[in-house]
Amino acid sequence: MSTTRKHTALPKAQILIEALPWLTRHHGRIVVIKFGGNAMVDEDLKAAFAQDVVFLRHAGLKPVVVHGGGPQISAALDRHGIVSEFKAGLRVTTEDAMDVVRMVLAGQVQRELVGLLNQHGPFAVGLTGEDAHTITATRHTPQIDGEPVDIGRVGEITEIDTGAIEALLADGRIPVVSSIARSQDDGHVYNVNADTAAAALAAALGAETLMVLTDVEGLYEDWPHSDEVISRLTASQLEKLLPELSSGMVPKMEGCLHAVRGGVRTARVIDGRVQHSILLEIFTDEGIGTMVVPDEAEGDKS
Ligand SMILES: Nc1ncnc2c1ncn2[C@@H]1O[C@H](COP(=O)(O)OP(=O)(O)O)[C@@H](O)[C@H]1O
Numbered sequence: 465m466s467t468t469r470k471h472t473a474l475p476k477a478q479i480l481i482e483a484l485p486w487l488t489r490h491h492g493r494i495v496v497i498k499f500g501g502n503a504m505v506d507e508d509l510k511a512a513f514a515q516d517v518v519f520l521r522h523a524g525l526k527p528v529v530v531h532g533g534g535p536q537i538s539a540a541l542d543r544h545g546i547v548s549e550f551k552a553g554l555r556v557t558t559e560d561a562m563d564v565v566r567m568v569l570a571g572q573v574q575r576e577l578v579g580l581l582n583q584h585g586p587f588a589v590g591l592t593g594e595d596a597h598t599i600t601a602t603r604h605t606p607q608i609d610g611e612p613v614d615i616g617r618v619g620e621i622t623e624i625d626t627g628a629i630e631a632l633l634a635d636g637r638i639p640v641v642s643s644i645a646r647s648q649d650d651g652h653v654y655n656v657n658a659d660t661a662a663a664a665l666a667a668a669l670g671a672e673t674l675m676v677l678t679d680v681e682g683l684y685e686d687w688p689h690s691d692e693v694i695s696r697l698t699a700s701q702l703e704k705l706l707p708e709l710s711s712g713m714v715p716k717m718e719g720c721l722h723a724v725r726g727g728v729r730t731a732r733v734i735d736g737r738v739q740h741s742i743l744l745e746i747f748t749d750e751g752i753g754t755m756v757v758p759d760e761a762e763g764d765k766s
């Protein structure tokens with residue numbers, strides 16, 4: 465080997481080898497990746513996201529994408545003259561708003577991600593929680609200041625049927641799931657927060673890891689006063705912290721807790737505004753962002 469080749473190729477080989485423990489542990493395992501609407505800020509970022517997911521697929525993992533689209537839904541509602549309102553971190557969803565939510569998530573955001581992934585081969589298949597009874601929900605009535613509040617067609621997940629997703633994975637496909645649920649009782653559909661849907665799917669699928677890509681570096685210790693990120697916390701530590709959290713972080717961190725309590729080995733919140741954030745997570749020993757681990761994993765630094 466020429467000296468130049470040694471100099472340029474050797475560091476690349478070393479970088480690949482650094483990923484070996486992660487790749488070994490995740491080989492053949494399901495990784496649920498939630499791509500938040502706020503992280504979908506530009507075309508390059510979305511294309512890099514698609515590359516990372518296809519890379520995982522080629523590296524022998526089974527990625528499942530669950531996408532959000534909050535800002536895209538708000539923009540579309542605005543165009544329809546419907547005002548967006550959030551309560552307990554969830555969108556108040558009237559019947560008319562639900563039509564728009566479904567149109568944007570399943571008809572726009574999901575189609576775009578499927579298209580980007582399929583530029584690399586015939587991998588991505590889009591579905592919503594309605595398909596093959598993947599996600600069933602009932603009406604969610606959150607408690608605010610001790611009182612139940614009606615927020616319309618927002619669903620609380622009651623059941624997950626992993627059959628369709630597992631069949632797609634067995635066929636080498638990459639499922640791309642929109643967070644809309646069917647209802648068991650009234651023939652309607654429900655709007656489900658995408659973090660909640662991703663976490664429920666990760667637990668039901670027995671995923672190794674849940675990765676939540678968002679528009680901050682991770683969970684800030686003292687938000688909005690400081691940008692000190694909590695790099696690692698156990699399920700119990702997170703549970704104690706939950707009442708102090710606000711806005712979009714509530715469903716995200718509740719989801720991470722649900723996932724690790726449901727058997728997922730690690731749940732991570734990472735900065736989706738950074739190009740190739742998924743690969744960065746793999747290719748650094750410590751990882752980036754915030755990692756939630758089950759209580760029994762304390763002391764295990766892998
Ligand atoms: N402790 C916290 N750490 C980081 N972000 C927080 C915290 N508390 C609230 N947030 C807010 O949560 C937002 C992320 O949630 P959200 O807007 O729902 O994103 P996404 O579209 O990715 O689901 C951040 O941009 C930030 O404004």
Ligand SMILES: CC(=O)N[C@@H](CCC(=O)OP(=O)(O)O)C(=O)O
Nearest residue numbers: 500501532533534554555657658
């Ligand atoms: C009930 C509820 O709030 N649903 C969300 C679904 C989309 C979502 O969660 O998108 P992000 O991940 O980009 O926030 C909404 O209507 O905005």
